[in-house]
Amino acid sequence: MRLLLLNSIGRTKWGGGEKWMLMTAKKLISRGHEVYIGCSQNSLLERHAKADELPVLPISIYSDFSLLGLLKLKKYYKEKPFDAIIGCQNRDVRIAGFLVKKLLKSNCLVYSRQGVQLLNNSKKYKYSFLPFCDGIITNTDTIKKEYDSYGWWADGFVKVIHNGVENHNDELKPFDYGKFIKVNENSYKVLSTGRLSTQKGFKYLIDAAKEVIKLKPDTYFFIAGKGKRKRELKEQISKNGLSSNVFLIGFQENVIPLLKGADLFVLPSLYEGMPNSLMEAMSVGIPVISTNVNGVTELMEDKKHGLIIPPANKDELVKSILSMIDDKNYQEMGLNAKKHVAENFTIDKMVDEIESFLLFELAKKK
Numbered sequence: 001m002r003l004l005l006l007n008s009i010g011r012t013k014w015g016g017g018e019k020w021m022l023m024t025a026k027k028l029i030s031r032g033h034e035v036y037i038g039c040s041q042n043s044l045l046e047r048h049a050k051a052d053e054l055p056v057l058p059i060s061i062y063s064d065f066s067l068l069g070l071l072k073l074k075k076y077y078k079e080k081p082f083d084a085i086i087g088c089q090n091r092d093v094r095i096a097g098f099l100v101k102k103l104l105k106s107n108c109l110v111y112s113r114q115g116v117q118l119l120n121n122s123k124k125y126k127y128s129f130l131p132f133c134d135g136i137i138t139n140t141d142t143i144k145k146e147y148d149s150y151g152w153w154a155d156g157f158v159k160v161i162h163n164g165v166e167n168h169n170d171e172l173k174p175f176d177y178g179k180f181i182k183v184n185e186n187s188y189k190v191l192s193t194g195r196l197s198t199q200k201g202f203k204y205l206i207d208a209a210k211e212v213i214k215l216k217p218d219t220y221f222f223i224a225g226k227g228k229r230k231r232e233l234k235e236q237i238s239k240n241g242l243s244s245n246v247f248l249i250g251f252q253e254n255v256i257p258l259l260k261g262a263d264l265f266v267l268p269s270l271y272e273g274m275p276n277s278l279m280e281a282m283s284v285g286i287p288v289i290s291t292n293v294n295g296v297t298e299l300m301e302d303k304k305h306g307l308i309i310p311p312a313n314k315d316e317l318v319k320s321i322l323s324m325i326d327d328k329n330y331q332e333m334g335l336n337a338k339k340h341v342a343e344n345f346t347i348d349k350m351v352d353e354i355e356s357f358l359l360f361e362l363a364k365k366k
Helices: 016-030 044-051 067-079 090-103 123-128 141-148 202-215 230-239 256-261 276-284 314-326 330-344 347-365
Strands: 002-007 034-039 056-058 084-087 109-114 135-138 158-160 188-193 219-224 246-248 264-267 288-291 307-309
Touching: 002 016, 002 090, 016 034, 016 044, 016 276, 016 347, 034 044, 034 067, 044 056, 067 090, 084 090, 084 347, 090 109, 109 347, 135 141, 135 347, 141 158, 188 202, 188 256, 202 219, 202 230, 202 314, 230 246, 256 276, 264 276, 264 314, 276 288, 276 330, 288 314, 288 330, 307 314
Parallel strands: 002 034, 002 084, 034 056, 084 109, 109 135, 135 158, 188 219, 188 264, 219 246, 264 288, 288 307
Antiparallel strands: none
């Protein structure tokens, strides 16, 4: 199978969808398939793909009518006729679908991979997206249920394949938080990771941190990531006098050591698909708190694998964090979560499903 994973995300952006691409590509290549990463030149995605020694095809698609992107993709397709293309942005699907279905009239399959909801029940999408797409691959039953309710397609058009995480190297050492704080036996380290964007809800975590620190002054909060809201979050931290307890530590290449050195992981997001950051935290075995967004209840069970709380709710965050600090029994939840992920959400299981699905659909096409 010759496959193109196409993602025109901005040059400086990096997240769960991009991790999914590289993990999927590596595994499929190891199984004998020919897989290429299509992305913007000089992007973070290109840099990570090359670091993993994956074949990269520079394709810049800035809009639904990107002529240069279309011509570049056509050139690559002529050299290497793909069996399937999976686009990670709506414009990727439109450009790829228009090329192979309308211009070249080939049998190449075009799928949309959606980690978050990218469509709504609008004629704009029904008539500008569907004609260029053979199906949608998503990672949550919640998104499938929403999309199927539109009544646009037959059953099976939306395929759910849950995300997976890689096995972690037990030899990786925990991150040294002593770089930021004076660690003692009472220190409690709360970690959160993700792009510094409104979506991730860090504003509410910092508001909650203020209340927690009043009662538990040895509690420290670390937010790993970069993004447009950095200045705004720094000002919020400074304005509330939290600079000694709340730290923005920037983008971290590997979050596993951070997780191993932390006491608690918090996902305060306002919306998500199937959050990789939460899955990674659970796989390490530390206690977790997550807002109840999209695929979270498919990934974890409240009070068994961690705590699930409403989004945008500072008071619930405060209450949950304080309960985690005071009750050491929550460690058992972390161990339950680790076992749950190891049994149900592995990268191998995910790629097994992707591989069998694509091969089945290609066989039908032929």
